[in-house]
Amino acid sequence: MLFRNEFYKICSRKILFTGVLLGFLFLAAYFQMSALGSESAYVDGTCLRRTDAIQYNRETARRFAGPMTREKAQAIVDEFGWHINEDELEMSETGDTTPGYYDNSTSRFVTYNLSNIRSNEGTPTALAASENKYTEEMMNGEYEYGYMGGWDDTFREMHMMLLWIVAALVIIACAPVFSEEYAGQTAGILLTTQNGKGKTAAAKILAAFTWAAGIYVLLTLFLVGAFLCFYGTDGLFVSAGLSFPDLITGSVLWNTDSHKPTGIVLLLYLMAGLLSVLVTAAITLFISSVKKSTFSALLWSAAAYLLPAAIYSVFLLGMRVSKVIMLLRLLFNSLPFFLPLHELTSTPVLYRLFGYLFSGCILVSGCVLGCRKYCRYQVGK
Incomplete structure (x- = not known):
């Protein structure tokens, strides 16, 4: 009572x-x-936003799901290229870019976490060198990769x-x-x-x-x-x-x-x-x-x-x-x-x-x- x-x-x-x-x-x-509004992806120059981007990012990440390795990271770069910040892209009023540009959560992950972007004046040219022990640890096959959006x-x-x-x-x-x-x-x-x-x-x-x-x-x-x-x-x-x-x-x-x-x-x-x-x-x-x-x-x-x-x-x-x-x-x-x-x-x-x-x-x-x-x-x- x-x-x-x-x-x-x-x-x-x-x-x-x-x-x-x-x-x-x-x-x-x-x-x-903020959360949904910040989601984006580019498919052959076409900009996807919000739930469309999430769906595309999930489908792309599933293709590379599993242990992250240097070979898998290189395959991602070979297929999609490096991520480029939107303020450095030439975009139309709809947010699209020239055809041929691809970008998704998977390529962004590799660019920001596994490349030499920090030691190359903000422009990645290759996966990080072996002296970066933390990046190398991410590519040794002990970490499970997948779609991380949101979480x-x-x-x-x-x-x-x-x-x-x-x-x-x-x-x-x-x-x-x-x-x-x-x-x-x-x-x-x-x-x-x-x-x-x-x-x-x-x-x-x-x-x-x-x-x-x-x-x-x-x-x-x-x-x-x-x-x-x-x-x-x-x-x-x-x-x-x-x-x-x-x-x-x-x-x-x-x-x-x-x-x-x-x-x-x-x-x-x-x-x-x-x-x-x-x-x-x-x-x-x-x-x-x-x-x-x-x-x-x-x-x-x-x-x-x-x-x-x-x-x-x-x-x-x-x-x-x-x-x-x-x-x-x-x-x-x-x-x-x-x-x-x-x-x-x-x-x-x-x-x-x-x-x-x-x-x-x-x-x-x-x-x-x-x-x-x-x-x-x-x-x-």
Whole structure:
């Protein structure tokens, strides 16, 4: 009964319903304009866009699916040539080029990841030389190639926006949980009831966590469903190191995620996103238990989420590397704003485990301290 009442209290706030609706609309619009809008392919000079380009790219990539090798990469170059940026092409008003030009996601992958484009002033002439160990590793036959459209940086970008939307909704939902009762002077009365101490606080925290996890899962399912409908499942079976090249630069002794299927790595990434959402809820609940004003709790919670990211980006990244700076970077990267990104970069496993343990400690501490502060409200502590 207590949990149901507290959960209903959160869900009944109109601002949250409006925020969820706006979140859905924003993600749908951005998906249409940015994700689908950026898809293109050229077939004999004719420009394909959006879903037509996706279909053509999928069909082309299937022809070269399987272990990526130097011979396969060379065959792709021989058939389609190198990718040329659109601003360097002579295009008609319809976006078409002169006949004979071919370009697709497969040729773009080879151009940007397997050629000597970085050492040849932006114009590729051949596959990368053997001294480029990361590129050579991509062509040694240990990585599964396939259509990666959507399930790479496009999905990461969309999901990061989703996380920011969910974080805002969680802060708005959790900030009033305790502070609203302080402001309305009802906390003292509720704490004297039969279930006042302990059970009421636990019900509030459980309801807040249920709402936070539920809205994250709901929006994530919406996003994943959209990608499945338009991009299919092809990219989920590609080696993660090809979808996210940063994984390959990690030490082999610490990071083996680059050989795993992209779907497995993205699943871990989504689970890390759920943890970051719950940590955000725990921090907000603790602040709510301390502040007597809902507006004050809202501002402090937003600052707790955004300020570490600003400090890290503006100050810590530009400082000379030292043990203290490395420790501070480790701690800041373990906070909700950055936490999920560990799974898509070459972050060592031990580094990631520390981040998850640190976040888990924040989650438990926020709940325990928030519950304790609320239950002792009567005695002015």
